[in-house]
Amino acid sequence: MADPKSPVDPGGDLGDLLRRLRRRADLSQRELAGKAGVPQAAVARIESGRATDPRYRTVERLVRAAGGEISVELEPACDMQATGSAEPGPIPHDDMRDQAGRRYPAHLDVWEVREPRDWPGAWWAEWYTLPPSSWPLPLPPASYRLNRSYRDERRARARVRRSATVRRVTGPTVPATAWRFVAELPGGELIGELRAHDESPHLRWGDGFLPTERETVLDGVLIVAAYRRLGIGRRLVEALIAAIAGNRGPVCVRALTEQAGIDFLCACGFVIEPSRPAAMRFDQTVSGARQRRW
Template sequence: MGEPNSSTERWADLGDLLRRLRRQADLSQRELAARAGVPQATVARIESGRAVDPRYRTVERLVRAAGGQVRFDAGPADEAHRLPAPVPHDELRDQAGRRYPAHLDVWEVREPKDWPGAWWAEWYNLPPEKWPLPLPPATYEVNREYRDRRREAEWVRASVTVRRVTGALAATSWRFVAELPDGDLVGELRAHEQSPHLLWGGEECPEKREIVIDGVLVAAWYRGLGIGRRLVEALVNELRVAGLGVVQALTQEPGTSFLLACGFQLEASRPAALKLNLTASATRWRSVSAGRPPPR
């Protein structure tokens, strides 16, 4: 473990380095101890700073088991030898003053929905004074599958880009797509322009051009990550630049709640959404075709 070449890369103690390596390798203390062939208590003592002078052989085995390298030269630190990123939640402590597991994702608990242990809060809207359990300062999820999905979701939020597709569409058509860095399409919005005077009569007024949203689609796994909202925001920003002031949409739940959250308002004066159930109305249509009035 060589001397870093800048103060920002200087690590304060072996325990901090070991926690960084464990998080990078996604290993718990128990898993790292098993790989290195040392007791878990030894790992805990080193990370907490209670191991005053650990043996070199023990340190070497732990570092190598976590994917690190032991170096003695003090040369420039290249990319291959940079220190792992700090544990993001190292400043948080539980009720007993202990650090949370380095390899897990830890977040602060501000209300019951932030705490997986608050199953009672999902179905009951209780005021704080009636909460059956006190909320911890922070929490984490042990289930690795859940944690991996959470980490991937955070990566998607940070990596997805939204752009307008032009060239192959008519000037009065609008299409936006949401893509991952590899080009994988995860969301799409389509809309078209309409002239209100063609629907309601009267003189054509360029200042009253409208856009109708044909659909906002997001791949099933990527829903709930804000991609749909970003598609709508991209459309709205483009329309402001183009001078269009009204966006119309016809939808049903959950699309209605989604568009209301994006700032849309219900337009009661517009035509209603109608539905024809062909199976249930088969008798009615046969009666009409036979010249008899439909049943009431």
């Protein structure tokens, strides 16, 4: 609580503050109570310290009636520090209502449910081909998690998604025919890396390719486990493709992957090319004899 003309310590005694405001305004307890619209006994209890927990609305009326003002100061929270402002932002889901017309909890993160995978309660969500008519439960308009650890993790990941930057690494440590891109946080923490190299198809496949033609082989995309599924890997691939296009025009990128990597590359626009060898493997036995397998 503070008064713009005569600042006071908000951590001081409330009764002492009220008495000082009343003295400056030249008001008796009865006169102050009349202006504020509260009982005179309430003023007496606050000033004597017998009202240990008065209602905020009562205190606000008394302070304003005495010519003071009340202000609230907030300590920057972890999510406010990212914006550089101590002011609490608007609740992003405040206009959303549940099926009973009630607001969702303000302290949680609420998202719209458009398909089963958006709803934690949809245990059948992995069955992508299950038609809506076969869903065992109707989807709610929105959903949220009560687990605050999960909420804090989602917020932290959202901050990483917004703040991560992608840049190309060049210099003497990177050969002229190689590509290296890294994803970093503002503090310089490395959270992702992509490496690739150029090669000539003419050397591998013989006739049919010009010696000057080049295609890029994607050696690997690595993302820190805690920051996966945030689109950072796709941003690294897009940066590679944009750099190749700006350097030599048409882009041809080849990759060798399996399992989850196939879905990732398909999401980045790659297609499976069955006309080329898929994999080659080299094994060496304990005795030292070499076995080559295609």
